[in-house]
Amino acid sequence: MENEKEAHPSHRKDHRTDAFATKFVDKSARWQQKATKHVPKDEKPPPAGGVDDTPIPDAPPGYTLKITFNRAESLPIADINSLSSDPYVLAQLNVDLPPRHKQDPHLRFRTPTIRKSTDPVWNCDWILANVPATGFKLKARIYDEDPNDHDDRLGNAHVHVDSLHDNWPGITEQAYKIKKRMGSKRAYFMRGCAAMFSHGLEMSGKLVVSVQLLGKTEVGSNGGRVWTVGPCAWSKHLSPMIGRIAGTKEEGESKDGAKTESYNFQANQFQLAGPVPAPLYHRYVEFKPFIAGMFTAKSLRGYILNRALRHQHSRVYNYDRYTLYGSFSSPSKDMSLQFLRLAHYDRGGRIFTYVITLDGLFRFTETGKEFGIDLLSKHTMHSDVNIYIAFSGEFFVRRLKTPRREPFDSDQETHPPAEIDESSPSSEPPSDPAYYALYIDNDSGTYRPSAKLLPLLKEFMQRNFPGLKIVTLDCCADAEKMGKLKGEQRERKKAEGKGMVYMQDEGSSLSSSDEEELDERMREFGEEGADGGGPKKEKTRMKVKREIKESKVFGAMRGNGEREDKEPQAVAGRSEGADGETGHSSGELRQKDGVLRPKEDGVIGDNEKVEGK
Secondary structure, eight states: OHHHHHHSGGGSOOOHHHHHHHHHHHHHHHHHHHHHHOOOTTSOOOOOSEEOOOOOOOOOOOEEEEEEEEEEESOOOOBTTTTBOOEEEEEEEEOSOOOSSTTSOOEEEEOOOOSSOSSOEEEEEEEEEEEOTTOEEEEEEEEEOOTTSOOEEEEEEEEEEOOOOTTOOOEEEEEEEOBOTTSOHHHHHHHHHHHHTOTTOOSSOEEEEEEEEEEEOOOTTOOOOOEEEEOEEEEEEEOHHHHHHHTBEEEEEOTTSOEEEEEOOEEEEEEOOSOOOTTOOEEOOOOSHHHHHHHHOOSHHHHHHHHHHHHHHHHHTOOSTTOEEEEESSOOHHHHHHHHHHTTTTGGGOOEEEEEOTTOEEEEEEOOTTSSOGGGGOHHHHTTSOSEESEEEEEEEEEESOTTSOTTOTTOOEETTSOOTTOSTTSOOOSOGGGEEEEEEOOOTTTOOOGGGHHHHHHHHHHHSTTOEEEEEOTTTTHHHHHHHHHHHHHHHHHHSOOOOOOOOTTOOOOTTOHHHHHHHHHHHHHHHSSOOHHHHHHHHHHHHHHHHTOTTTSTTOOSOOOOTTOTHHHHOBOOOOOSOOOOOSSOEEEETTEEEEOSSSOOOTTOOOOOO
């Protein structure tokens, strides 16, 4: 115990270099401020932040293309244990169209991961609108997914098309050589060793890609930007470790059918059908001097914060074998229902933080003041520290008693706060989106979206989620109403969120990189600690609290939100009353209700594709 106490940062003795480091950081911030004052006369100063009315540059209409990543051949071996790889493609499209600002993010697309294969088959489509007649450059990076470490790059493949026209024949399953120069040296060394014992094994891999021209894009007179048409792909990212730190739980079933609860945290991504309305264009607000350095990574302090936030984004939206995938060819009621599943319908009084990127990628996680990790409420992290986004804020979902009436009608009842028939957490929710209302606002201090653009946001969300009622709230003009509604959500969360508390046994240890062991131990601790009490239980609770405080991942970024003393289960976890639609045991994915779910045994096959009904 004495060694642990001495090793803790709070008990470390001061060193003379600490003062130098602090002075250096302060000086770097002052240098950054001085540098920003001396702007050349021929350069315009950056906008103050918030809504940016810079118009889209004029250009003639372009073409709609469907890019298909068919498969890859002869990829190197990145995993020594399985003598295979878990490959996926991260593609980026570059065109000659000038952006509104040079800081605008690139158009990118990620395929699902294929498990344990050096010859993966994706057959994954990416439909883009308004690609100019001057052609495009497609850069496809092939990676090996490794959630416990960093993803190893297996190489790059490039597709260059100089021009497009009405009679362009397209590309049909053409193989492009994967360049090894930027690939993992370890992976290609293992490939070379394997080639020594197999004469038919090739050292250079290939990526097979198809491109089909679907016709001219109908955009009116201005074709100054490219956007993603579809498919409307979604992904659900599960993290037991973050769930343990944040205190979030999900219900599930064991192999013998018994109900269980485990720590879990859910992050969601949903590609919405474009285009995003052009006026939805917001820049971060520089309300403190260090904010500009954080987004541009130019100052020392800004560079450190930028790297930290990007790292946390990659951990929250982490892809691993528990990630669930699906897609819909176009917006439909089934797509609206899938969004409601990701938001857990109206259960638990949940409030979500969201960001919509310029290409219509909708990212959201459940957050709130009751969470111990203030970082998860930051729009900067959800946007991956992007300088420009479309919109951001918070939202929640409520169930309506009468689907034919509007949510704010005088005789309309909603859950919460009203107790509507069959609205308990254990009952099956209605399968019609008309029974639900999405309350969405512009409550974001980072980007401060304009309230005047809320009608455009409502129109865009209605177009992507048919049947779902959309209610917009202005965080300033509707502050009193919004505070009341969110207060009712939090009260419902307290009422529905109480459940079994799982304590960690005193003699056990936890590995943050082993999620299977984490789930199993949490179940064991729950069974042993549910009926326990007295000093041993209190000692165990304090140990869990200390481990959370000393966590390497989020310890430095922890916010000031504190849990209420009358809820001791918030230290070890808070039951979320989940709808039970995501059992995440190890196994092969199977299709059910338009969702890819893990089976009880076997190997995950992420190449299974779910299309909208």
